[in-house]
Amino acid sequence: MCGIVGLFLKDPKLEPKLGEMLTDMLITMTDRGPDSAGIAIYSGARDGLGKITIQSAHPEKDFKNLDGDLHDAIGQPVAMLVKSTHAVLEVPIGQLDAARSALSHLRPDVKVMSVGDSIEIFKEVGLPKDVARRFDVARMTGTHGIGHTRMATESAVTTMGAHPFSTGPDQCLVHNGSLSNHNGLRRELIRKGMSFETQNDTEVAAAYVSQKLKEGEDLGTALESGLDDLDGFFTFVVGTKNGFGVVRDPIACKPAVMAETDEYVAFGSEYRALVNLPGIENARVWEPEPATVYFWER
Amino acid sequence: MQSFDLGKEGLRALNSSLHALKGQTNMTAWEVINPKGAHAIAAGVDAPVDITVRGSTGYYCAGMNKQATIRIKGSAGPGVAENMMSGAVIIDGDASQYAGATGRGGLLVIKGNASSRCGISMKGIDIVVHGNIGHMSCFMAQSGNVVVLGNAGEALGDSLYEARIFVRGTVKSLGADCIEKEMRDEHFAIVEELLRRGEADHKAKPEEFRRYGSARKLYNFNIDNASAY
Numbered sequence: 001m002c003g004i005v006g007l008f009l010k011d012p013k014l015e016p017k018l019g020e021m022l023t024d025m026l027i028t029m030t031d032r033g034p035d036s037a038g039i040a041i042y043s044g045a046r047d048g049l050g051k052i053t054i055q056s057a058h059p060e061k062d063f064k065n066l067d068g069d070l071h072d073a074i075g076q077p078v079a080m081l082v083k084s085t086h087a088v089l090e091v092p093i094g095q096l097d098a099a100r101s102a103l104s105h106l107r108p109d110v111k112v113m114s115v116g117d118s119i120e121i122f123k124e125v126g127l128p129k130d131v132a133r134r135f136d137v138a139r140m141t142g143t144h145g146i147g148h149t150r151m152a153t154e155s156a157v158t159t160m161g162a163h164p165f166s167t168g169p170d171q172c173l174v175h176n177g178s179l180s181n182h183n184g185l186r187r188e189l190i191r192k193g194m195s196f197e198t199q200n201d202t203e204v205a206a207a208y209v210s211q212k213l214k215e216g217e218d219l220g221t222a223l224e225s226g227l228d229d230l231d232g233f234f235t236f237v238v239g240t241k242n243g244f245g246v247v248r249d250p251i252a253c254k255p256a257v258m259a260e261t262d263e264y265v266a267f268g269s270e271y272r273a274l275v276n277l278p279g280i281e282n283a284r285v286w287e288p289e290p291a292t293v294y295f296w297e298r
Numbered sequence: 299m300q301s302f303d304l305g306k307e308g309l310r311a312l313n314s315s316l317h318a319l320k321g322q323t324n325m326t327a328w329e330v331i332n333p334k335g336a337h338a339i340a341a342g343v344d345a346p347v348d349i350t351v352r353g354s355t356g357y358y359c360a361g362m363n364k365q366a367t368i369r370i371k372g373s374a375g376p377g378v379a380e381n382m383m384s385g386a387v388i389i390d391g392d393a394s395q396y397a398g399a400t401g402r403g404g405l406l407v408i409k410g411n412a413s414s415r416c417g418i419s420m421k422g423i424d425i426v427v428h429g430n431i432g433h434m435s436c437f438m439a440q441s442g443n444v445v446v447l448g449n450a451g452e453a454l455g456d457s458l459y460e461a462r463i464f465v466r467g468t469v470k471s472l473g474a475d476c477i478e479k480e481m482r483d484e485h486f487a488i489v490e491e492l493l494r495r496g497e498a499d500h501k502a503k504p505e506e507f508r509r510y511g512s513a514r515k516l517y518n519f520n521i522d523n524a525s526a527y
Contacts, residue, residue, distance in 0.1 A: 252414055252433075255376060255394065271354050271375060272335035285354075285373065287394060287413050290433060 002176040003029025003149035006267035008244035019140030025273045026147040033149030036162035037131040038123025040172040043142035045117035050093040053113040073102035116170030123162040148174040168210030170241035175202040176254045177233035223293040245295035252290035259283040305332035319345035426496025458512040475516035
């Protein structure tokens with residue numbers, strides 16, 4: 001069991017409250033996944049700047065003067081915002097690859113959570129309410145976001161085993177379920193040049209979608225392909241810079257409820273996660289059909 | 299009327315109050331407000347009372363119900379009325395997965411659509427769905443009746459025993475050992491009665507339905523195959 005929540009805002013007036021709404025939804029899903037939690041938030045891209053979110057088990061040591069060291073390495077201004085075990089580095093968009101490569105030499109123990117124009121990912125072991133408080137998720141703003149509460153079944157309870165997984169720029173994926181053909185698929189994806197941080201099945205699904213996007217498919221087509229190639233149980237929610245998608249396997253055992261109003265599209269593993277959203281009483285509420293791809297783009 | 303605010307008083311307080319009602323009681327009308335998708339609302343009730351839940355419910359609402367009439371003024375989460383013994387559960391909205399699963403008696407009415415696995419392994423319950431039912435509905439259903447005014451999803455009645463399935467619309471596909479059967483007088487009578495009790499007699503007529511049942515090839519012990527068992 002795991003819990004998934006997601007919000008895609010259509011009305012910009014709600015953007016300042018994205019973090020607050022997602023936090024409430026995430027904490028409601030604690031029963032479904034009390035061992036770790038994570039959130040991916042898309043907060044409006046700034047002209048010419050890109051973001052790298054990193055994580056360290058020893059933030060005092062690893063984050064100390066990291067902005068200065070990176071500046072020296074790439075010769076460009078670097079801004080760093082530290083949040084507990086994570087930090088968001090802001091660098092000129094053309095320098096994202098250079099910064100990432102410099103980072104692996106400067107701080108080899110630091111893990112990259114996400115890279116892109118607008119995505120930031122924060123995830124840790126612990127109760128959802130503690131994880132949300134640690135990163136002050138309630139005060140985050142943005143256009144769309146995805147959260148996950150994990151009850152591990154398939155691989156260890158670690159920070160890197162928590163969701164969301166990000167395997168491409170501004171991309172992320174969360175999963176409720178378990179895959180059975182991930183080891184074979186991982187080998188194929190490695191041959192195609194993808195790299196993996198964990199032995200986790202969900203990371204393979206995320207990398208699968210990233211590979212399809214890299215090959216030129218749009219999000220909807222990539223998820224359609226996944227229905228043929230991924231074997232197992234899944235409800236996936238995926239995020240891209242402009243989009244938000246949902247797909248369930250053909251058996252559809254893993255629960256999913258969606259709600260749509262003029263202001264937002266929301267996803268919850270259970271209706272409970274949606275009950276405090278504005279205007280939910282009059283929202284269109286439905287269960288996504290099995291083996292059917294849903295996605296919204298702005 | 300006993301009114302119960304689930305947001306203030308909590309699920310355990312509600313269910314223990316309902317479980318304390320034994321046999322005949324003079325507290326026959328109950329209302330639950332602020333359900334907010336909570337799980338196991340009014341599960342395990344065993345008294346002839348009328349309970350109205352004002353909003354949508356989570357997992358296993360009205361599970362194991364005996365005698366009570368439970369109305370949900372919203373939609374129901376997975377496993378609504380699971381293993382119902384008697385009484386009635388009436389849902390104004392939609393029902394999620396495995397509504398009425400393993401039910402042994404009573405009547406389940408879903409005025410919207412039912413999701414996958416509706417009536418799975420049912421053992422005597424009657425189910426009336428005003429809308430559609432999802433895939434793998436009535437899987438291994440043993441007895442009872444299902445009346446569907448809309449359409450049925452894939453693999454209807456897979457590995458069916460003796461439950462009767464009546465569908466007014468289309469069936470996407472039939473599961474293993476499930477076949478269409480002739481509608482005889484007794485079947486029109488069953489559908490007519492269930493449409494009336496399921497508050498659907500103004501929406502459909504018995505002659506609009508087709509009947510599906512077991513071909514009885516899968517589950518019967520056949521002496522010729524004894525060595526294979």
